[in-house]
Amino acid sequence: MRARRDHATAGATRVAPARRRLGITVTLLGALVLAWVGTVWFWQEPFTALYAHVEQHRLAGAYEKRDAAYAATRTSLAAEARAYRLATRAGQPLGWITIPRIGLHAVLVDGTGESQLADGPGLYRGDFLPGEGRLVYVAGHRTTYSAPFANIQDLRRGDEVVISLPYGAFRYAITGHRVVLATDVAVLRSGDHEELILQSCHPKFSATHRWLAFARLVSVRRSARGRPV
Amino acid sequence: MLVAIAGAVGALALAAPAFADVTAGVPGSGGGNSATGSAGSVQVGGGNTSGTSIGSAQLGGAPDLSAGTSQSTPAGGSAGGNTAASVAGGSNSADHSIGTVQSGGVSSGTSASASTSEESASVSAPATVGSGDDNTAGTSVGTVQVGGGNTSSGSAGTVQSGPVTATPTVNLAGPILALSDSLPVTVGGTGGNDASGSAGTVQIGGGNGSSGSAGTVQVGGSSGSTAAGTSPAAPAVPATTPSTGSTGGVLGAQHTAGAQTAPKGSGVLGAAARVLPYTGLALLGFVVLGLALLLSGGALIGRARTT
Numbered sequence: 001m002r003a004r005r006d007h008a009t010a011g012a013t014r015v016a017p018a019r020r021r022l023g024i025t026v027t028l029l030g031a032l033v034l035a036w037v038g039t040v041w042f043w044q045e046p047f048t049a050l051y052a053h054v055e056q057h058r059l060a061g062a063y064e065k066r067d068a069a070y071a072a073t074r075t076s077l078a079a080e081a082r083a084y085r086l087a088t089r090a091g092q093p094l095g096w097i098t099i100p101r102i103g104l105h106a107v108l109v110d111g112t113g114e115s116q117l118a119d120g121p122g123l124y125r126g127d128f129l130p131g132e133g134r135l136v137y138v139a140g141h142r143t144t145y146s147a148p149f150a151n152i153q154d155l156r157r158g159d160e161v162v163i164s165l166p167y168g169a170f171r172y173a174i175t176g177h178r179v180v181l182a183t184d185v186a187v188l189r190s191g192d193h194e195e196l197i198l199q200s201c202h203p204k205f206s207a208t209h210r211w212l213a214f215a216r217l218v219s220v221r222r223s224a225r226g227r228p229v
Numbered sequence: 230m231l232v233a234i235a236g237a238v239g240a241l242a243l244a245a246p247a248f249a250d251v252t253a254g255v256p257g258s259g260g261g262n263s264a265t266g267s268a269g270s271v272q273v274g275g276g277n278t279s280g281t282s283i284g285s286a287q288l289g290g291a292p293d294l295s296a297g298t299s300q301s302t303p304a305g306g307s308a309g310g311n312t313a314a315s316v317a318g319g320s321n322s323a324d325h326s327i328g329t330v331q332s333g334g335v336s337s338g339t340s341a342s343a344s345t346s347e348e349s350a351s352v353s354a355p356a357t358v359g360s361g362d363d364n365t366a367g368t369s370v371g372t373v374q375v376g377g378g379n380t381s382s383g384s385a386g387t388v389q390s391g392p393v394t395a396t397p398t399v400n401l402a403g404p405i406l407a408l409s410d411s412l413p414v415t416v417g418g419t420g421g422n423d424a425s426g427s428a429g430t431v432q433i434g435g436g437n438g439s440s441g442s443a444g445t446v447q448v449g450g451s452s453g454s455t456a457a458g459t460s461p462a463a464p465a466v467p468a469t470t471p472s473t474g475s476t477g478g479v480l481g482a483q484h485t486a487g488a489q490t491a492p493k494g495s496g497v498l499g500a501a502a503r504v505l506p507y508t509g510l511a512l513l514g515f516v517v518l519g520l521a522l523l524l525s526g527g528a529l530i531g532r533a534r535t536t
Contacts, residue, residue, distance in 0.1 A: 020533035027526025033519030037512060045510065112506035124506065139506035149508065182504045201509025210505045 041205075045144040048118070052146035055119040059107040063093035070166035077222065080167045081131035091116050094123055095165035097138065099198075102151040108163065112139045121148045127190055130163050130170035131220065135190035135197065138163075142200040142211075149200035153177075155213045161196060168222040172196045172215035179209050187212060330373045 039046060072080050088094060090111035097108045104121075112122040121140035128134035140149035159174040179202055180187055187197065187210075194217045202211035373388045 016533045019529050023526045023529025023531075023533060025526070026522050026529060030519045030522025030524075030526055033515055033522060037515050037519060040510070040512060114507070117506065117508060122506070139508050141508045141510075143510045143512070180505075182507075185503065185505060187505070199505060199508065201507065205510055205512035207507055207509040207511060210508075 040143055044147040044150060048144040049146045052118060052120065056107055056146070059093040059109065059119060063095065063107055066093065067095075067166045072167055077131045077168065077220070078133055081129045081165075084165065084167060085129045085132070090125065091119070094129070095163060097121055098162040098164070099155070099159070101155055101159040102149070104148050106140075106146070106148050108138065112137075117141055118145050120146070124188060126188055130165060130194070130196075130217075131168060133194045134192070135188070135195050136163070137188060137197045137199065139199040142202075142204055149198065149211075150204075152198060152200045152211050152213055153202075155198075160218075161198070161215050163196075166223065168220055170217060171219045171221075173218045175214045175216050177211065177213045179211055182208060182210055184210070 073083070084094075088110045090113065092110050094108045094110050096105065098105045106120045109116045109120045109122045110125065111117075112124045116122040117139060118141075121138050123129070124137035124139060127137040130136050140152075141147055142149050142152065155174045155177065157174055157176060161172040161174065163170045163172070182201075196215040196217070198213040198215070200211050201207050202209040374390075
């Protein structure tokens, strides 16, 4: 009887350190997860930010080559924009998007799929390019992948948004914002006039809604290479 | 629409015996034609290219055809008719193609009128196909493109047409009754077609996209396809209110539900996205996970102490 109790006591002393080590490991893991949450909350997601930074660097180089090789052949701005859109594949760099108010200067990517938005702000492929006189719909992450639209809620009426493409630079002015459900795809429907919509998820750490910032076209500056050859 | 053009050309011969006024001009578009390495190419107007092509016929740069006739009747009345057809500018290109036929935007107007001392009647049917934008059909086989703004690079057997509009109008005026009616008909939305990498695609109406598709049929614009198969785009909707605009739908319908223009087509069979692009992060789940791990770890340490 005493021997059996001694054996049980020895087993318990072996289990206790192992359980303690496991407990410490799990606790550390939990602390790390919460630390990561805090980092994302107060700054942004660091790992995907690193990935997006590398991808933006790659895309900037690719766009520089594309821009240098660009030669317009169309006479009208709309036809030129359309030809450029049709010549662009998903994931390719389209141009630069600059929003001084939120400190954004990033390569605009063609497409709003998961892989495209991981590279940078993306142009919805169901809509149009600047210059076509229709809806230009740009989406960007709010907390991950460099969080290009992290502070989209800070945009105010009149704030400037510039989209630079090989055939011209388009300056828009913010006119307002709206929060819609994630399923409200009617906002993707183009009207018969040029309008820019910037989209990001809302609330900041959810995906139930979308924050939309609307902008109207203010001016167009066609680039020298944007004129027909 | 080709019927209308044929009618316009045919009217040239019919009009000749009467007091005919016939003009045919090719103003040109300012650009030159080229058909390097091609066989059997026919090019009219300017700005056409068809290098290394076989059997291409290209039309652009607005050759104008118009004919008019009028004749008096012994009873003091008159009868007459006018036809006109033109092809808008815009350059075509069909590099590496076989059997390609391309045309810029086509417009035609046919009208006829007759009157007596008390009554008059007139009928007109102006019609247009597409715009004056450019067509391209590089590396294509058997492509036919009408209307401008079409592309079908890498395609085989593609037939594309820009948006088609027609507004037949009838006017009757008599001593008792005056009647005027018109029925605007439109097929397709704005913009051109795109069928890059496709095979056997037929697109009518402009604003279609079917990159990477095979065997796609699209009518009426406003659809996109990236999958193999057949994609009937906008269903035909009878015109009920001729006065409404007809830019996005078919046969006078102002806008066909669920047929938003999708230039590059992110969905199949014209289906648009069901949710807006996902750009967020469900951080709450990670908060719960972190707290759960902390509590579990604390519990394990506590049990280790008690043992």
